[in-house]
Amino acid sequence: EVQLVESGGGLVQPGGSLRLSCAASGFTFSDRWMTWVRQAPGKGLEWVANIKGDGSKKNYVDSVKGRFTISRDNTKNSLYLQMNSLRAEDTAVYYCAREFWGPECWGQGTMLTVSS
């Protein structure tokens, strides 16, 4: 059974940094693109970033380019999202998902609140 468990969310001040993690199990992690999707409170889904199985290719939504970095450690079956220069508009539930030409299997999400 595919399992994705996010962690690392919390309350951060504007301008601060945080790293989200996603622990994967139940499939060959290194074979699959992985993605981060976020959902602001009461709002819709927004794709944030994705990364190829071997980590060689990464893509980002324009609003996070230069501030967020997606990475993975295939030896630990883990996906990460390093978030710097955080803004109030980054407040959201962050989901990691396995990809198959689109987010396929989703974790339960972790909440990030950016506020002073």
Next chain:
Amino acid sequence: QSALTQPPSASGSPGQSVTISCAGASSDVGAYNYVSWYQQYPGKAPKLMIYEVTKRPSGVPDRFSGSKSGNTASLTVSGLQAEDEADYYCSSYAGSNGYVFGTGTQVTVL
């Protein structure tokens, strides 16, 4: 990277059908057959209902079907049931821009 356009709401009585549209552009929906649809209940993670425009993952009822014409994709839910009341989102592959989601549609079963 503009969001795909969906109607904010849709509704139908039990047993009826409801169709949700997802309007994109020639750079996303129109360019690729990689449109997915997700069902989301309040406070829960989205669930994949349709992928590659028309395919259903194992376990998804065949009451759910997808289609695409030009830059617009659609999700049809036939034989509406109370449990179908949820938010629905489309998404499309957008090449080097990654993926783009729709604005979301709240489906109400009357």
